[in-house]
Amino acid sequence: MADGGGRKYSCKTASETLEWIHAIIDFLKPYRFFLDDRMWEAVDIEWMNCLRKESVEKLLQIPSGVVQDHWPASLKEFIITSRSLSLPRDQADLQEAFPGLRVASLNNVLAQGMSQKKKHEIETVAAVINSIARRVGAKTMVDVGSGQGYLAQVLSFEHELSVIAIDASSHHGSITEARAKRIEKYYASKARESRSENRGFSTPKTVTCKVLSPAMLKDVSSAFLQLDDLGKPIFSRVEAEGKPLEGIVGSKSPLPCIAIGKSPLVLAGLHACGDLSVTMLRTFMECDEVKAVISIGCCYNLISEEAMHETHSGFPVSTGVKSSSVLLGRNARDLACQSAERWRGLDEAAGIHNFDLHAFRAAFQMVLLKYYPEIIIRNPAIGRQGKALRRKHNRRILESDSNRAESFSQKNHKPVICCTKSFNRDENDPLLNEPSSYTRSSNEGSNSGDRYSKFLKFCLWGLERLGLHDSQKNFLGLWKEAETFADLVGPYWTLRAALGPVLETALLLDRLLFLQEQGFLKASSRTYRVKRRKIRVRAEFDGKVNGALSADFDSRYTDRQKALDAAMNDINNSFGKGSVTRLGSAGGALVETFPSGCLTLDFALGGGLPRGRIVEVYGPESSGKTTLALHAMAEVQRLGGNAMLVDAEHAFDPAYSKALGVDVENLIVCQPDNGEMALEIADRLCRSGAVDLICIDSVSALTPRAEIEGEIGMQQMGLQARLMSQALRKMSGNASKAGCTLIFLNQIRHKIGVYYGNPEVTSGGIALKFFASVRLEIRPTGKIKSVKGDEDIGVKVRVRVQKSKVSRPYKQAEFEIMFGEGISKLGCVLDCADMTGVIVKKGSWYSYGDHRLGQGRDRALQYLKENPLVSEEIEKKVRAAVVEDNGQVSSSFMKSSIPQPQDEDTMFQEMQ
The missing domain is CATH 3.40.50.300 (P-loop containing nucleotide triphosphate hydrolases)
Incomplete structure (x- = not known):
């Protein structure tokens, strides 16, 4: 249920959810200019004349839907409507949904390497997943996008679930396995001390692949469902064309595996980025073995947004939204990542600092446009100054205030989605990741010279990040030109941020409607209380129709390959033969x-x-x-x-x-x-x-x-x-x-x-x-x-x-x-031959085959100097060993290696 001073909306049924989405679409149409460049030309002048006089504290409350009585009626309507169309951010209680739920604190071994925020998330989400898995009778959980395996290891060791950890990074898989071995030793030692040595530990099984479709996610998960007494998977390998699985950690085969038999699964993703959350929902819909999905989505900016005929895009996914021909665009998806609570949680000094920083970035863009136009056309990025330091500072504050967790939860809450539940991230918002170096009050004004000195420092830092070191430009003139508009940055950014929760609501309601259209969900929307964070349970699954996921060949693969070949041919015709080519056919894989x-x-x-x-x-x-x-x-x-x-x-x-x-x-x-x-x-x-x-x-x-x-x-x-x-x-x-x-x-x-x-x-x-x-x-x-x-x-x-x-x-x-x-070439030959084993050194004697080179390095060098044939033979063997170990290709610079002119017939055939 959504309200905020305006009309109340509900998502209990598919028709109500679609009505809510259409209301958001209609609301966004007259305000599309907030998502485009040059938005200042379209914002109501009356709004800006009013907001530029307001305090920083009141501006920071705009994204949360707080208005002032003396503001223009149209401005108040915009803010209140934005609030009413957004999913509510009220405090929740998980005990209502999961009676008897126990959120246990993690021990130091499991929590090693976790921040306070990550530790809290893992404790809560793991308890919820365990409760749902027990309720649906599933003993296997698939952690999609597992990262370094924190959630997978807590579920495996603390809640004794069988866990499959899937991640696209092989490095993360290696870290997960190494960390799991250390944790296993601790629990084994703890079991011996309590005389319960018969207890078996099931470490997470790591899989490295890019999950691009529900079929791939099912195949990878199914491969590990049945284990024999030795803990080895029992499966049969089948060839699956067109499925770009990179491979399984510890296995040289790149092919997916189809398990013998079926077992219930629970899919979970803590901060599943972009399309990964949607892929999990599609897998839940199509695969009978998946009994529940817990998806905590994030990174909406990474969602793919294709044409309406595309069936695997991340937005829109529901038929109702597709029929409305809605496309948000990259700027809107970026804005959906903004958190209104994070803006409201800033104090006055931090708010002033962030407004000034946005003004500095805008003025710095003017510097690039005037003095370095060749740089600005490449859309350069200079990063966030002091991001790591600010995060450490916030972490220290969080740890010192852990005893005030209840009051802290009032400031940091944001919704998530599942077929059941959802969290949202709060780590990548750009505001609290910036260093807070300004302490001036809005009532005191600002020293123009001081602001210019900070802008100059910002410019020099930005130019250094771009590889430019010229400090002789006239930065003062550009700053004076931009400073007159600096007080407009705060109103512009806060008004734009007010649309963030609305856009996020549209994305999440589209996913909910996708499930409601399939008849998977009950009419249920509840709010549950969570310590320091909150979870919104938007729907609970009621049952499943017959939607088993087929492991057959992906029908889109052939069309994709044809489209790829056509695009490559077009590029080669436009830019010349060989502009793009497959590395294997080019014969240039080795250096x-x-x-x-x-x-x-x-x-x-x-x-x-x-x-x-x-x-x-x-x-x-x-x-x-x-x-x-x-x-x-x-x-x-x-x-x-x-x-x-x-x-x-x-x-x-x-x-x-x-x-x-x-x-x-x-x-x-x-x-x-x-x-x-x-x-x-x-x-x-x-x-x-x-x-x-x-x-x-x-x-x-x-x-x-x-x-x-x-x-x-x-x-x-x-x-x-x-x-x-x-x-x-x-x-x-x-x-x-x-x-x-x-x-x-x-x-x-x-x-x-x-x-x-x-x-x-x-x-x-x-x-x-x-x-x-x-x-x-x-x-x-x-x-x-x-x-x-x-x-x-x-x-x-x-x-x-x-x-x-x-x-x-x-x-x-x-x-x-x-x-x-x-x-000294002979010295190099002798040293390398000793390292590669071509020459045997016993004590101080050097030997090569039947040749006894001498005692001591000096005499061995003297022997090689007197016997050049032996020296050349040793050098060839050493070079061959080096090339074999490193896969390098030796070169010979002969005249034939230089491209020779071709006759006209050959050139004409290549042009064709």
Whole structure:
């Protein structure tokens, strides 16, 4: 029942529910401008002139339906009608629905890792699920969207139900299993202490898949229904075409399983996002084994909203709403996630802060539109400043006020749905996740200079999040232009938020009507009391018709595949052949690599440096960065490829390079005048497709033209960072298409004033960090002395793989660099052979097959130096072992690998 000063609505029957939905639709039609941009042009001027003079406290009460006597009649009618059309938020009592319900507090083992809010939810929902399962005679519960398995483990260990935990993330499945094992040990120990060792524990069974249809949900659930005495599922596997099941944790088969026999099930979802709640309802309707559904939905913005002929969209689902041709749109579904109680629960300072923050974001958008129009067209996101800190602060307040839980429940209540019951989330609302830094009162006014300083800080933070570091723009002028309208932000946002409960009601009533149309529900709508939160039970299931869910092939699969093929063909015709392709048919699933010139580094990289990617090598001075790059160029030339050196430091030494194996006669060298010239030349040669490796030495020496032409001492903030950011956006794609590897050598700088943490940063901004597929940190670890010990003849170096998109990161490689000779290749071969087991080391003796290499590392190296054939054989076996373990593909840079011109007939056939 809904009321709020206006007409009362009911949802006891399908006709009453549909009438309620039609009333919402009719109400929303004249106010659609609240869901579109430029809404300020359509809001009644009389409303705004009235509300802009009101206090923050009164504005925050608008979403809850509170009006003032002196407000315009049309404004009061809008707010009161919004309240009357929304589901009521009255306090509830669960004991009325579930006599004898016992909500037990969780022990510290089960509650480990839970926040206070999560702990309260799990305690209450688990008790309700257990009560419903006992009433319908079900011993198996399916936790849909289980996340980290908190609910599944409480139901399994505390309520002794058999639980199947389904989640789309395999990582969550692994966490659930590991956590369940720890909890099982605790309960086993507790059982031994109480001398009840015969008690059997049933840990949750984890399944990893994306639930896209009721058929899939039934098949996955049914696979685990029957267990033998050893706890293993008894089932037969059948081939189910067209069902995109990713697989079951612990099983290599990607096919769903159909159980032998039937058992009653209960479906439950705590915060089942988007369409998942609707899929659970459809499964309940179609599957006889499912006796009850407890769905606590959330994330309405993720609901799919398709055309009326679509049968698997999340809204609308009922025939009555579909016949009305209603489509809400993304903005409306976003707004449905807003909580009126959360607005009402803000104090004056927090309300002022949030209104100011919205004003800052609007003004920041003006900054982007004026100074960075190329950024604004990409719909950038800068996130929520201080979100994590605010959540920790709220959690501490919640824990300290736990003894006042009853009063707290007056502020935090929001409805949910089931075929029986529903909760709603309150974690992702943007308001309480922002830092509250403003303490000024609305009666005191605001210091314009103080607000500007905070806006400036907000802009600099936002620009940094977008990779922009230019602080020389005229922010003051834009802020003065926007500040005159800042007092309108509060009225606009609170009026818009008043529609949130109405839109949420429309979504939930559509789901209720969907079940009522099938004759599944009694005419029942009750409210029950819950400590600190509330549950609204909108309907109870009465019985089920014969609606068994078929496990046959999905009839929509063929149509979907045809539509996909047609779309891909259209894209390839419009943008060129190969614009979109299936990875398996393209033959590009593996990443090609080539040797870096250091075998231990190749071992750490999983095969070598990747082709067509960006690699950053950084470290302190005299650490071996250039030497490592020269060895990589020598390897590329040895394999028949072309290499280029962009010597921005103007420090290239041909004699040293030749000693390292570089073919200096055929090496392409560029010594640019400025950074723009260097990067432009590198990009042009990269696009040619004829160069396989380009090394830029170094990023720090890529001096922008404006800095060279300017005076010494002139501040040039962000020039080099912007230069690198613009260049890398172009070069990354060109390098991938041409198969050209770009190696950027970079230096280390130290931040001034950093007393805690690592002050080291690399020059050139942060763009290179993101575009680089591999980042290598190289540092010297010691010096190598001569035999006599009177002079240094080399350095020991350690390379750490700080980032890798093509192999496992954070591995380390150690090798020696001899002055005048470069990297000690034999030392690398010996170390890698020892790690891979190609060479056997017993004590201090090294052996390879029948060959006894010598006692001690020095004598083994001497043997390899004197026997190059043995050394080459060992190196081949080591590389083969590395490639086999990592699945990499080695490259050979032959002329035939470069695309050759085609004849006209072949080109014409491809165009067709």
